[in-house]
Amino acid sequence: MTRASDRVSFLGVLRIREFRALWLAELLSVLGDQLARVALAVLVFQRTDSAALTGLTYALTFVPSLIGGVLLAGWGDRRSRREVMVTADVIRAVLLALMIIPGVPLWVLCILVAAVTLFAGPFKAAQQALLPDVLPGERYMVGMAIRNITSQSVQVVAFAGGGVLVAVVTPTVGLAIDAATFAVSAILIWRGVRWRPTPARVAPLGSGWRSFAAGTAVGARAVWRDPALRTLLALNWLAGFYIVPEALAAPFAASIGAGAAAVGWLMAADPIGSVAGAVVFGRWVPEPVQVRALGLLGIAAGVPLVLCVLRPGLAPAIVLFALSGMLATGYNIQGTVSFVRRLPDDQRAQGCGLNSSGLITVQGLGALAAGVLADLVGPAHAIAVAGAAGALVAVPIAVAWSRAGRGAAPAVVKGAV
Structure with missing residues (x-):
């Protein structure tokens, strides 16, 4: 039976440098994403005065992650997982920066929103796949609890404060803040997480979209x-x-x-x-x-x-x-x-x-x-x-x-x- 004195503490896990970098990067991304959702809703409604289009844009901040999570998740098994997370963050920062260009057409804005959400899938998959290596044994369970506590708390704060912030500044500033959070997240991961090689047993699956489809099928079979x-x-x-x-x-x-x-x-x-x-x-x-x-x-x-x-x-x-x-x-x-x-x-x-x-x-x-x-x-x-x-x-x-x-x-x- 595990004694209380033998258990891993929250503080003990937070002292691990790699986990701390991943944790802070995730907090920044969650905070920026929730703020961006508020900013996008306000921005689209200001431009169109349409609740339907506002709802559609909001849905685009969730739905494409399904595609990214299924088709692009295998990217984290075929490349260094740190590389995948940093690349996804940089891409999302650039896409968000494009959104704040004055006069961007609504249809272009929707495409950019969908693309940002798409790359959330491979980032999260690579992050979750890396955590057991960063936090071996019982530390992994405690680390997951820390992530849950802080991400849930940040979401509540971001939704409540996001509306106030967007009202004080502008929706464009809100999007710029989100772009900055992804850029800082990429730096934290690059500097704070050590490089690890691609998993050794990955078999060649070809190239292009067929490769991703084949990887998806292999992963699904492994689970089933x-x-x-x-x-x-x-x-x-x-x-x-x-x-x-x-x-x-x-x-x-x-x-x-x-x-x-x-x-x-x-x-x-x-x-x-x-x-x-x-x-x-x-x-x-x-x-x-x-x-x-x-x-x-x-x-x-x-x-x-x-x-x-x-x-x-x-x-x-x-x-x-x-x-x-x-x-x-x-x-x-x-x-x-x-x-x-x-x-x-x-x-x-x-x-x-x-x-x-x-x-x-x-x-x-x-x-x-x-x-x-x-x-x-x-x-x-x-x-x-x-x-x-x-x-x-x-x-x-x-x-x-x-x-x-x-x-x-x-x-x-x-x-x-």
């Missing part, structure tokens, strides 16, 4: 043929059910007679719960216990949402949403850690890309289905149905994990506090 990887993928994709409270925050607030300010609190409940979950599970719950409890946590995350059938008021709803977010973080962080550890090194980036791309897809589909259902039965009942469905779907996943998960995560190496 391993029962533990399939189960972990399904576990992570339960987010398609548990995203529903955030997606229905506005109609839920209206249904209980709460004002517009309540929408922000309801949307912030899940990230707040996620931060709490990262602290609890990342620091106080031993990793072997988390591995065994993955399936149960997947089921438990849906239970608080089922209680929304009682049409709770604002305060109880916030508590229920936060509790669900905390439990979901318990399985999500450890599920991702176990998934990445089990992937072969030469297919790790491709597998990470498939996981994150699928996660975005199921969340989009879950939000869409929830909106349709809410029109039929009301938002409170739609949230309750999503929670019940998530818990029910998690039952066979939990059973499969109990069969396939033994040995899914290698023995962790104890680090110093």
